[in-house]
Amino acid sequence: MRRIVLVDDHELFRAGVRGELGDAVEIVGEAGSVADAVPLILEADPEVVLLDVHLPDGGGEAVIAGVAPDRPGVKFLALSVSDAAEDVIGVIRAGARGYVTKTISRDELVDAIERVAEGDAVFSPRLAGFVLDAFRAGEPVGGDAELETLTAREREVLQLIARGYRYKEIAARLHLSVKTVEAHVSSVLRKLQLSSRHELTRWAHERRLI
């Protein structure tokens, strides 16, 4: 069973997630602010932190920044209602391994936690759409060309995620193993985090999709 910490400033929402996840995971701590979350995570050393993008005293990014240097093993899964591209891109670039919306079903959330704990990346369909859009905009500007563009395969995988396919279905469709699909998504995550292209940030600011 995965040991997780829940960080969200809405008590009601935390209670909902707690009830929903039930005994699928072990919740070892909860916090409602950056100030509370950082020491708690350092102390509890969970496998996965479910992290709200918006907190009263800073964003999820601040929590990641406070924890990551001392506990590099802790994985972050961002959970948000916002869907504003700048939030998504911001928290991913800060180091979150995935991004899902708060409307996600229980089974999918449990699956996402598992996946992130394993070191894989989790993209919601919406995030996959964002990323495709972001990497399409404009030509790469300098930097490491490998980091600035998506491969045809990565594009294909992302498109299928956006269309609502699960990893297993994508694997079957593209005649790949699930591991390979996961590797493609992790590679896209790495590009998202490391890409120097300033378009990404500018794009995210300009575009606040539904």
Place this chain on the structure above:
Amino acid sequence: MSALLFERSRQDRVLAGVCGGLAARLGVDATLVRLVFALLALAGGAGIVAYLALWVFAEGRRTWAAALLLALAVAMLLIALGLSRTAALGATLLVVGLIVILLRGGSIRPGGSVPMLGVALASAGAVIFLGRNTAPGHLVGPGAVLGALVLVIGPWIWQLTTERTERIRLEERAEVAARIHDSVLQTLALVQRHAGEPARVAAVARRQERELRRWLYGSGVGAAASLGDALADAAADVEELHGVRIELAAAGDTPLDDSLGQLVLAAREAMTNAAKFSGADEISVYSEEDGDAVSVFVRDRGRGFERSAVAVDRRGIAESIEGRMTRAGGTATITSVPGDGTEVELRLPRKKAS
């Protein structure tokens, strides 16, 4: 007035920190300010006096001493620039007079008192300057008229714009309040009334969420203006009618036009079919705009169907989806595997923007 105040910088200082403070106040680079003062210092020492003036001003707020020093600096600069002493005196008086008007009362708004001392200084300065400098008459006349116009109309425009900003702010507030009342509060009331029917509550809440989101981040209320908004509207309708969940994703968005409107109708029909016949409780909709074409994918993980097994008289697929797409100049591809769900791909080539 507060806009004119500045403090000597404690960190960024070479002499007394005047340039650093001024730079911070103006939001420019301190080196630039220092350069200007250095150049002015070359102009007969005007820069040095101006520096002293600002120092005095920043130190004790001794406005009068500072103004006097500043006037001296202006005069030195003008003389250094080659003006005769009298012309320099006139111009200086003019500038000082205007500064006094600005500092005292600082108001050119209606009802604001105009400091007579400032007016007197400025007028005297103007007379000396114009008289000595033999400014061409054809410039002085229109100039005076223009100046008078500015003095008369300026305050009026000022008042109008401040009032306008205030009014716009109030209107926006009222709009937000009305909006929240019409949508969120109504939805909350509805949720309370139907608390016993989870499916209905969920549908109402999702619809509200979508509306609010679009109002906050999208193209606003009213008829959808973009493909993304129109698909979101269609999805919300289908969700509400059939009690399914529709997950929307998009790469790019594009303004709505007639043929895209047809595309949205076809997509809506595909969503309705999935909701009614597939048995799946979640439908995924993804739209993509790739320059050459707009594609929309509607997918469910339901029971799927054999095309041949579908009654010919079911007009949904043939007419509402395929026929509609063909007429709009696009294509519809339906992939369905019994037991494994259905995906409808709608594709509409885009005319190159001329």
